[in-house]
Amino acid sequence: LCCECGQFHLLLDNHLYNFQDEVDDELICHICLQPLLQPMDTPCGHTYCFKCLENFMQEYNFCPMDRKKLSFQQCHKSSLLVRNLLDKLIVFCPFKAECQQTMQRCELEAHLQNRCPGFKKYKSELQRKKNPISKGKEDPPTKVETNTPKDPEVPSGGSSLVAESSAAAVVSLGIAEPGLVNPAFEETEEGESLISKGNYRTSLVAETTTIEIHREDPEEELGMRIVGGKDTPLGNIVVQEVLRDSVIAADGRIAPGDHILEVNGVNISSVTHCQAVSFLRHPGPVLHLMVLQEKGFSNKTAQQDSTSATNREVIHVTLIKRDRSEPLGIKLIRKTDEAGIFILDLLEGGLAAKNGKLSRNDRVLSINGQDLRQGTPEAAAQIIQTTESRVNFVVLRQPGIQLSDLVEDGSTSNNSSSSSNGGSPVHHRRRLDQNHYRRKSTYQKGYVNHEKTVAIKKEPKESLGITIGGGRDNKNKLPIYVTSVQPIGCLFRDGRIKRGDVLLSINGIDLTHLNYYEAVSALKSNAASHSVVLKALEILSLNSTEPSLDIKEQGFSWSPLWITWLGLPSYLHFCQDIVLSKGNLESWGFSIVGGFEESKGNQPFFIKTIVPGTPAFRDRKLKCGDEIVAVNGVPAIGMSNSELIPMLKEQKNKVTLTVVSWPGSLV
Numbered sequence: 001l002c003c004e005c006g007q008f009h010l011l012l013d014n015h016l017y018n019f020q021d022e023v024d025d026e027l028i029c030h031i032c033l034q035p036l037l038q039p040m041d042t043p044c045g046h047t048y049c050f051k052c053l054e055n056f057m058q059e060y061n062f063c064p065m066d067r068k069k070l071s072f073q074q075c076h077k078s079s080l081l082v083r084n085l086l087d088k089l090i091v092f093c094p095f096k097a098e099c100q101q102t103m104q105r106c107e108l109e110a111h112l113q114n115r116c117p118g119f120k121k122y123k124s125e126l127q128r129k130k131n132p133i134s135k136g137k138e139d140p141p142t143k144v145e146t147n148t149p150k151d152p153e154v155p156s157g158g159s160s161l162v163a164e165s166s167a168a169a170v171v172s173l174g175i176a177e178p179g180l181v182n183p184a185f186e187e188t189e190e191g192e193s194l195i196s197k198g199n200y201r202t203s204l205v206a207e208t209t210t211i212e213i214h215r216e217d218p219e220e221e222l223g224m225r226i227v228g229g230k231d232t233p234l235g236n237i238v239v240q241e242v243l244r245d246s247v248i249a250a251d252g253r254i255a256p257g258d259h260i261l262e263v264n265g266v267n268i269s270s271v272t273h274c275q276a277v278s279f280l281r282h283p284g285p286v287l288h289l290m291v292l293q294e295k296g297f298s299n300k301t302a303q304q305d306s307t308s309a310t311n312r313e314v315i316h317v318t319l320i321k322r323d324r325s326e327p328l329g330i331k332l333i334r335k336t337d338e339a340g341i342f343i344l345d346l347l348e349g350g351l352a353a354k355n356g357k358l359s360r361n362d363r364v365l366s367i368n369g370q371d372l373r374q375g376t377p378e379a380a381a382q383i384i385q386t387t388e389s390r391v392n393f394v395v396l397r398q399p400g401i402q403l404s405d406l407v408e409d410g411s412t413s414n415n416s417s418s419s420s421n422g423g424s425p426v427h428h429r430r431r432l433d434q435n436h437y438r439r440k441s442t443y444q445k446g447y448v449n450h451e452k453t454v455a456i457k458k459e460p461k462e463s464l465g466i467t468i469g470g471g472r473d474n475k476n477k478l479p480i481y482v483t484s485v486q487p488i489g490c491l492f493r494d495g496r497i498k499r500g501d502v503l504l505s506i507n508g509i510d511l512t513h514l515n516y517y518e519a520v521s522a523l524k525s526n527a528a529s530h531s532v533v534l535k536a537l538e539i540l541s542l543n544s545t546e547p548s549l550d551i552k553e554q555g556f557s558w559s560p561l562w563i564t565w566l567g568l569p570s571y572l573h574f575c576q577d578i579v580l581s582k583g584n585l586e587s588w589g590f591s592i593v594g595g596f597e598e599s600k601g602n603q604p605f606f607i608k609t610i611v612p613g614t615p616a617f618r619d620r621k622l623k624c625g626d627e628i629v630a631v632n633g634v635p636a637i638g639m640s641n642s643e644l645i646p647m648l649k650e651q652k653n654k655v656t657l658t659v660v661s662w663p664g665s666l667v
Helices: 050-057 080-087 105-114 117-130 132-137 141-147 247-251 273-281 306-310 351-355 377-385 405-409 424-428 490-494 516-527 615-619 641-649
Strands: 039-041 047-049 090-092 102-104 161-164 193-196 201-214 224-228 237-242 259-263 286-300 313-320 327-334 341-346 363-367 390-397 447-457 466-471 478-485 502-506 531-541 576-581 587-594 605-610 627-631 654-660
Touching: 039 050, 039 080, 047 050, 080 105, 090 105, 102 105, 201 247, 224 273, 259 273, 313 351, 327 351, 327 377, 363 377, 447 490, 466 516, 502 516, 576 615, 587 615, 587 641, 627 641
Parallel strands: none
Antiparallel strands: 039 047, 090 102, 161 327, 193 587, 201 286, 224 237, 237 259, 259 286, 313 390, 327 341, 341 363, 363 390, 447 531, 466 478, 478 502, 502 531, 576 654, 587 605, 605 627, 627 654
């Protein structure tokens, strides 16, 4: 509880006040939409709160109102007249139950410290809870608890709100994700799904850990590959692989499947793939990483006793709004005896209630990757209200609080858009026997492919001057691509072949199915002629605002970013079959995201999570970031999440997944 404003908020956030009268729009900050605090003027004539503007300028270089170029150093304090007008605004005491006084905003802190009976009572109650002797001796605490201002703002309507959004259950950071094979979490519209068979209730246990990595050479690569990002269906940044003998491997605490939430205090749970790579490649002797690590399934049977009550569940749910103004139907509150935000109620008929994944008394840990462990309902409301579609909740379910019966009943009660018989249309799809699943590559978000033909006249002894990577003998069965263009060869002089280009053919010889050594041999033999005709595929980024990773790659082994592989046409994909087997009561142990959505069209299905101790984990062939193109020979293209999940669930003991595996970006 803040001793200056008497309300709960993050230490670095603005103070919160309950104003008696409506405040003039001229005195409102147009970033936080609250009356100005420590007002700062911009050269273009706009005024914002100091903290709001400071935070905004860390990400952008323009004024939020007119988008004129701006730096924080150009801004200055507002005039004394404006600051005095703001300080004289009349506010209510936040402890309205015990204190009905009003005062100027600048007088509230002194009032709380010296005169407010509500604040005095709050402090004495806090002291009593900390003292186990008085707590054991007295009965009155029950009575006092009911009179204690559990939320100073409730009377004024400040801390109880109906959050706005829409519904579809999903697990967004790394636990019980709708997409994982798990009976406790059924698939829903647009999201991940947890998949499994069985009559027992399970939950996925996960922990958030801060890890400090030390490097003797500040520019030494960490030695792990990552996938994901907000510009992909995966959403979060996920570790795909840890390289042997690397800094990360020597440390031993980070494993494939871990979700990276923060890098050196910077939240990367909602950044693009390229931005995450840039953060993780930043040189330095010490690196602080906050990661979410899944520990496996915890079976909750009727025989379990109170010893399991200490294992609280972290649950991920994604609700999807049809439009920005659609309400979720969630009431959020704060408690005086515990930090954070809690779900007070789910409004009957609301989207969250219909979805059934959230429960009363769940503690909200984050929304859309924004850490709310010390947050306020107001902060949560702002995140929800500014979200266009997907609202990703991570909540902590307290011991003894169980999922509602609605969740156990299955997907028909939660998933109005899926077929009520659990995906029967899947059975009538035509099976394809071909090894490669030819399809139009529809997922090219941020990237386009450009096929080019380069004809060069050269001296017979003149080198092409390129180095290559990939090959179908490579672990990931990659096509041949250019890793460097040396300044000594004819291709450097010509300038049209660039690093990252995929080589398709040379003088009519197809390179797309060759292994590395076969490709080297073909390039060398054809380079001996007077003329060379190369066909290549160039991958172009459409986003000019992404960080330039090439400049920062000194010291890093160059290879294309994971995200650039996603837009390759399907004839360059190499599909491989992975056969998983399990017992009758086991989960497959992986979560998926993606699939057809009306708003986004066809998206690939990606493996997001592989749960420790499950068949997918033990098999070790499936990796986070792999694309599922078929299940038991039935193509997945065009399927929605709610079609593919029942199909995976109905496989009893064996399933064949046809996947395309692209290497994650090296950091």
